[in-house]
Amino acid sequence: MTTHLRFATQQSSSVAGEYDLLFWILTAICGIVVLGIAAMIAYSALRYRRRSETELPEQIQGGIKLELTWTIVPLILFMGMFAWGARLYFEIETPPANAAEIYVVGKQWMWKLQHLDGAREINELHVPVGRPVKLIMTSQDVIHSFFVPSFRIKQDVLPGRYTTIWFEATRAGEFHLFCAEYCGAKHSGMIGWIHAMEPRNYQEWVERGAAEGSMSSMGEKMFHQFACANCHHFEGPATCPNLRGLYGRQVQLKDGQIITADETYIRESILDPAAKIVAGYDNVMPNFTGQVSEEQLTQLIAFIKAISPPPGGDQPSSTGSRQPSERTNGIGEPGSSSITGSRPGVR
Numbered sequence: 001m002t003t004h005l006r007f008a009t010q011q012s013s014s015v016a017g018e019y020d021l022l023f024w025i026l027t028a029i030c031g032i033v034v035l036g037i038a039a040m041i042a043y044s045a046l047r048y049r050r051r052s053e054t055e056l057p058e059q060i061q062g063g064i065k066l067e068l069t070w071t072i073v074p075l076i077l078f079m080g081m082f083a084w085g086a087r088l089y090f091e092i093e094t095p096p097a098n099a100a101e102i103y104v105v106g107k108q109w110m111w112k113l114q115h116l117d118g119a120r121e122i123n124e125l126h127v128p129v130g131r132p133v134k135l136i137m138t139s140q141d142v143i144h145s146f147f148v149p150s151f152r153i154k155q156d157v158l159p160g161r162y163t164t165i166w167f168e169a170t171r172a173g174e175f176h177l178f179c180a181e182y183c184g185a186k187h188s189g190m191i192g193w194i195h196a197m198e199p200r201n202y203q204e205w206v207e208r209g210a211a212e213g214s215m216s217s218m219g220e221k222m223f224h225q226f227a228c229a230n231c232h233h234f235e236g237p238a239t240c241p242n243l244r245g246l247y248g249r250q251v252q253l254k255d256g257q258i259i260t261a262d263e264t265y266i267r268e269s270i271l272d273p274a275a276k277i278v279a280g281y282d283n284v285m286p287n288f289t290g291q292v293s294e295e296q297l298t299q300l301i302a303f304i305k306a307i308s309p310p311p312g313g314d315q316p317s318s319t320g321s322r323q324p325s326e327r328t329n330g331i332g333e334p335g336s337s338s339i340t341g342s343r344p345g346v347r
């Protein structure tokens with residue numbers, strides 16, 4: 001670490017530099033405004049103070065130029081700050097289309113992370129440098145918050161729905177992961193490490209793992225185990241919706257509403273099928289609450305996504321194809337690059 005005084009951890013993600021720049025410019029502008037106002041108060045108190053018992057106060061009226069100046073200048077400044085902040089916010093909230101997906105389940109008091117190829121980790125996450133990673137997160141119990149200061153990302157992790165956040169590590173290293181939402185007695189122990197690795201080292205890390213099956217192949221197993229396949233089969237007309245191509249599609253509901261089939265919708269369709277009935281079908285799907293764990297849900301969702309065409313219908317960009325996590329997620333994929341608990345910290 002450098003010797004100069006640091007107010008924040010070293011910038012280690014693609015957005016960190018601009019994030020810090022905005023933060024310091026905001027702080028500087030607000031500081032200048034505070035000092036300016038304080039100086040004007042002090043000056044006016046001295047300049048316009050009452051000098052004797054009999055002195056009448058000096059009357060000052062009008063000053064349209066001054067008033068316009070102190071209205072328009074701050075307006076431009078603060079609208080500029082708003083526009084910049086909004087732009088950066090949208091950038092941080094919108095994962096690039098070629099991001100590698102990782103599912104995160106928070107619970108008292110640990111982080112469970114699963115790669116699409118099936119590799120599972122607890123309180124540790126290995127990612128390659130220079131590749132965007134999208135986290136799809138949910139909680140098994142209370143509200144948690146996924147916070148990596150070096151990456152300048154923080155996102156609440158909520159029970160009952162999926163939230164996402166993304167980052168791209170810009171240098172190799174170990175970066176602290178915190179839970180940033182008080183979640184009970186051992187909240188302070190809900191910490192971990194992000195291991196950002198050079199792509200070659202990451203590739204080695206991936207290959208060291210033993211096969212367990214990709215998330216989608218595990219989801220496919222669940223799909224048969226929970227007898228979903230009895231109703232949702234993939235050939236011909238059926239009394240149940242065909243789930244192929246469901247993810248990302250607009251779904252017409254019985255009550256006339258149209259919604260987009262995202263992770264949260266699919267999750268709800270499994271846990272509470274009666275909440276939203278697909279138009280043209282009956283409410284006959286059994287309720288799987290209490291039978292399917294959060295992790296099995298993420299696997300089922302990964303399976304349903306894998307049998308969907310990728311968003312936009314195109315293949316992931318070729319720029320990432322040398323990266324190990326740029327793997328196809330098709331059904332029946334051998335899952336040869338999966339990882340099991342043979343290594344410390346990986347389960």
Ligand code: HEC
Pocket residue numbers: 223226227228229230231232239240241242243246251261266269270273274276277278281282283284285286288300
């Ligand atoms: C008894 C037959 C049956 C079983 C078993 C069943 N479903 Fe369904 N499912 C349906 C029907 C009928 C619908 C459409 C009505 C509705 O929305 O509830 C549906 C709807 C859905 C939807 C929303 C589809 C859309 O087009 O929007 C999803 C997702 C889904 N099921 C997943 C599953 C999964 C995963 C399982 C296994 C854990 C499962 N289903 C088990 C009958 C079934």
Ligand SMILES: [Cu+2]
Pocket residue numbers: 106143144145179180181182183187190
């Ligand atoms: Cu927590």
